[in-house]
Amino acid sequence: MADGPTINTIAERAGVSIASVSRVLNGLPTRQETVRKVMAAADELGYVRNAVARSLKSRRTHQVAFAMADVGNPAYLAMLREIQPVLKAAGYRLVLHSTDAVVADEIDVLHSLGERYVDGLIMSPLRVTGQHLEMLAAARAPVVIIGSVPEGTRVDNVRADSRTGVRLAIDHLYALGRRRIGLVNGPLDTVPGAARGAAYREALTDLGLPYDEDLVRIGDFYRAEGGRAVAELLDRVPDVDALMCANDLIALGALDVLRAAGKRVPGDVAVVGMDDTDLAAASWPALSSVSLGSAERGKAAAELLLDRLQGGDREPRVVTVPPRLVVRASTAGPPDAAAGHGSAERAEGREGGA
Amino acid sequence: MADGPTINTIAERAGVSIASVSRVLNGLPTRQETVRKVMAAADELGYVRNAVARSLKSRRTHQVAFAMADVGNPAYLAMLREIQPVLKAAGYRLVLHSTDAVVADEIDVLHSLGERYVDGLIMSPLRVTGQHLEMLAAARAPVVIIGSVPEGTRVDNVRADSRTGVRLAIDHLYALGRRRIGLVNGPLDTVPGAARGAAYREALTDLGLPYDEDLVRIGDFYRAEGGRAVAELLDRVPDVDALMCANDLIALGALDVLRAAGKRVPGDVAVVGMDDTDLAAASWPALSSVSLGSAERGKAAAELLLDRLQGGDREPRVVTVPPRLVVRASTAGPPDAAAGHGSAERAEGREGGA
DNA sequence: TTGTATGCGTTATCAA
DNA sequence: TTGATAACGCATACAA
Numbered sequence: 001m002a003d004g005p006t007i008n009t010i011a012e013r014a015g016v017s018i019a020s021v022s023r024v025l026n027g028l029p030t031r032q033e034t035v036r037k038v039m040a041a042a043d044e045l046g047y048v049r050n051a052v053a054r055s056l057k058s059r060r061t062h063q064v065a066f067a068m069a070d071v072g073n074p075a076y077l078a079m080l081r082e083i084q085p086v087l088k089a090a091g092y093r094l095v096l097h098s099t100d101a102v103v104a105d106e107i108d109v110l111h112s113l114g115e116r117y118v119d120g121l122i123m124s125p126l127r128v129t130g131q132h133l134e135m136l137a138a139a140r141a142p143v144v145i146i147g148s149v150p151e152g153t154r155v156d157n158v159r160a161d162s163r164t165g166v167r168l169a170i171d172h173l174y175a176l177g178r179r180r181i182g183l184v185n186g187p188l189d190t191v192p193g194a195a196r197g198a199a200y201r202e203a204l205t206d207l208g209l210p211y212d213e214d215l216v217r218i219g220d221f222y223r224a225e226g227g228r229a230v231a232e233l234l235d236r237v238p239d240v241d242a243l244m245c246a247n248d249l250i251a252l253g254a255l256d257v258l259r260a261a262g263k264r265v266p267g268d269v270a271v272v273g274m275d276d277t278d279l280a281a282a283s284w285p286a287l288s289s290v291s292l293g294s295a296e297r298g299k300a301a302a303e304l305l306l307d308r309l310q311g312g313d314r315e316p317r318v319v320t321v322p323p324r325l326v327v328r329a330s331t332a333g334p335p336d337a338a339a340g341h342g343s344a345e346r347a348e349g350r351e352g353g354a
Numbered sequence: 355m356a357d358g359p360t361i362n363t364i365a366e367r368a369g370v371s372i373a374s375v376s377r378v379l380n381g382l383p384t385r386q387e388t389v390r391k392v393m394a395a396a397d398e399l400g401y402v403r404n405a406v407a408r409s410l411k412s413r414r415t416h417q418v419a420f421a422m423a424d425v426g427n428p429a430y431l432a433m434l435r436e437i438q439p440v441l442k443a444a445g446y447r448l449v450l451h452s453t454d455a456v457v458a459d460e461i462d463v464l465h466s467l468g469e470r471y472v473d474g475l476i477m478s479p480l481r482v483t484g485q486h487l488e489m490l491a492a493a494r495a496p497v498v499i500i501g502s503v504p505e506g507t508r509v510d511n512v513r514a515d516s517r518t519g520v521r522l523a524i525d526h527l528y529a530l531g532r533r534r535i536g537l538v539n540g541p542l543d544t545v546p547g548a549a550r551g552a553a554y555r556e557a558l559t560d561l562g563l564p565y566d567e568d569l570v571r572i573g574d575f576y577r578a579e580g581g582r583a584v585a586e587l588l589d590r591v592p593d594v595d596a597l598m599c600a601n602d603l604i605a606l607g608a609l610d611v612l613r614a615a616g617k618r619v620p621g622d623v624a625v626v627g628m629d630d631t632d633l634a635a636a637s638w639p640a641l642s643s644v645s646l647g648s649a650e651r652g653k654a655a656a657e658l659l660l661d662r663l664q665g666g667d668r669e670p671r672v673v674t675v676p677p678r679l680v681v682r683a684s685t686a687g688p689p690d691a692a693a694g695h696g697s698a699e700r701a702e703g704r705e706g707g708a
Numbered sequence: 709t710t711g712t713a714t715g716c717g718t719t720a721t722c723a724a
Numbered sequence: 725t726t727g728a729t730a731a732c733g734c735a736t737a738c739a740a
Contacts, residue, residue: 004468004494006733017711022735031709046492048468052409053733056716061406063449063471071435074632081425084452093471094450095417098438114358114402117417117447138400140358252636278428282606284638360717371727376719385725407717410732 005045013041025049060119064305067097067109067123074277075247076124079146079298083122086302092119101126110135113143120309122146122301126190142308144301147191156304158319160292162192165323166199169244169272169290172325174207178242178270181209184229184254185246186221196246196274215240219250226250230257241269248273248280251287255330270331285329293321359399367395379403414473418659421451421463421477427575428631429601430478433500433652437476440656446473455480464489467497474663476500476655480544496662498655501545510658512673514646516546519677520553523598523626523644526679528561530686532596532624535563538583538608539600540575550600550628569594573604580604584611595623602627602634605641609684624685639683647675
């Protein structure tokens with residue numbers, strides 16, 4: 001792997017100055033003959049511009065970072081899938097950070113913004129701490145936060161409306177006649193966990209249903225732990241007739257446990273997931289799920305960032321993506337979905353609006 | 355967003371030279387008093403090293419690129435999930451490229467290696483053209499290819515063994531008494547498509563089964579098109595009793611179509627997928643699937659690249675990851691899996707070895 | 709139209 | 725132990 005040619009190498013070979021080489025390479029007005037000589041030399045040498053040197057000079061890297069909690073979480077991947085092509089189309093490379101939901105890692109990412117290896121950052125933090133806010137205020141490059149930040153934070157912000165999302169699901173279950181509706185939530189010290197918990201309580205109140213602590217279980221956002229939480233809930237409230245799960249992975253865990261317990265879905269227990277990931281459509285019975293618009297949020301975030309990178313200064317903007325209930329067999333199928341062929345097809349595609 | 359402080363700013367403030375500042379920042383031997391002054395100034399100014407300038411000087415970016423065909427494909431995401439932490443632990447950032455299976459884009463990525471914005475590249479090309487090989491030979495940074503390259507190509511290479519993988523699946527189906535085993539494949543001009551097609555034919559021959567063109571359908575690697583291919587196959591061979599699908603998405607499409615056609619799985623038709631993605635475990639009936647070790651291949655590729663980045667020169671290495679058949683309900687469940695609760699659980703976790 | 713010289717922010721060499 | 729200075733590869737103001 002020999003050292004690559006630089007504009008100096010080309011200049012020598014073409015018998016011109018490096019300034020002329022640079023001009024030709026950048027398409028600035030130059031005499032035809034010089035252009036020819038430079039292009040020929042560049043070609044023969046297999047010259048490729050050094051991106052690092054360009055960046056140092058231009059103060060732009062044409063890179064953007066996307067920081068999320070977990071590369072394994074389909075909700076983040078849905079964002080990624082939308083972010084990637086938007087950035088690519090605009091000529092930006094994507095640097096991926098997975099913070100494993102470790103706050104210190106998120107702070108690290110914000111700190112590293114100062115190193116100027118990217119022109120901007122899209123971040124989807126699980127929790128927003130005071131330190132986050134401090135660093136955001138001091139950030140030396142544009143940042144877009146996916147998730148909710150406190151009022152008045154001067155940062156571009158794309159948020160989901162999980163409150164309305166939970167409401168859609170609970171109303172749906174209520175309309176189906178369910179009255180003992182459980183909640184299987186993630187940790188309350190996460191932004192989504194807290195929001196979903198509060199929204200659940202509020203929705204019940206508005207519907208005139210009692211709030212029963214035994215109907216609420218907390219696990220984490222994964223399948224196995226979600227299953228355990230459901231087992232516990234079943235133990236305390238054997239006649240629960242519906243489960244609102246804080247994400248699809250938890251809901252899959254719920255399906256596992258309900259099946260093992262001999263409960264029919266949705267006959268005995270209706271199940272709603274959240275995030276409407278690929279898994280929802282693949283599972284059986286197909287999972288009704290509240291989409292919080294991960295894909296749309298990713299796209300919106302990418303566009304906000306690009307606008308900021310290209311347009312320059314403007315007031316921070318807040319974009320809220322409305323949730324959407326996608327009804328499938330786990331709530332709207334035949335009483336024992338396990339007995340019916342084709343139920344998933346019938347239900348799939350029906351979508352309730354906000 | 356004011357201009358950030360540089361070592362010059364610090365030097366002025368601390369009343370020392372930039373050389374001293376650099377020394378302190380890099381922990382080189384320096385007088386205590388100087389260290390103190392520099393650190394104080396750096397602290398007050400909120401100094402952060404400029405990564406671009408460092409890279410220009412050091413000729414290392416501490417970035418590695420991963421180029422794959424499709425951010426939406428779970429097999430690549432499985433690789434990504436393993437690659438990311440390995441690189442992160444070694445202090446490398448991950449730059450993500452999605453080429454949308456466009457060959458020109460892959461060539462672009464190889465070309466852009468010359469820009470030196472990354473120290474190395476992991477690439478998983480769908481097809482390896484002559485141009486790929488040319489550019490690999492001329493690459494100015496280490497590359498690891500996930501996928502098969504021609505014998506003698508001087509490049510680190512991690513390959514799956516889809517031939518053995520297909521063989522495992524066909525043998526399994528044969529052992530279950532299936533004799534009319536169909537193949538739902540992806541395009542034959544892709545490396546995996548060609549390999550799987552050939553392996554299927556070979557496996558049948560070895561088992562003494564006739565090769566029937568009507569039993570082989572070609573679509574692409576996605577769910578809807580896979581379903582269409584299965585519908586066509588059903589039309590031609592109504593009594594097909596097993597389907598080998600070239601990936602899990604195709605297999606999900608197969609489940610859709612079989613269910614709609616009133617076929618029982620695995621009673622009437624046993625179905626095997628490939629790649630063993632998350633979807634396989636989530637689907638119903640849970641999908642038997644041949645894991646080609648996407649995760650392991652990703653990990654191996656990252657380790658090969660790191661070794662090359664850190665260790666330096668050595669002969670190119672070829673790592674072959676063995677396939678593994680994961681048996682679930684879609685082949686080993688009760689005749690009509692749709693009628694049985696808990697079948698997925700019973701089958702899950704049973705794994706046949708190579 | 710072209711070349712010289714300077715700076716982008718670091719690191720590293722060489723004298724002092 | 726420290727400071728002046730030269731790269732790293734490129735872009736550009738200015739002079740020729």
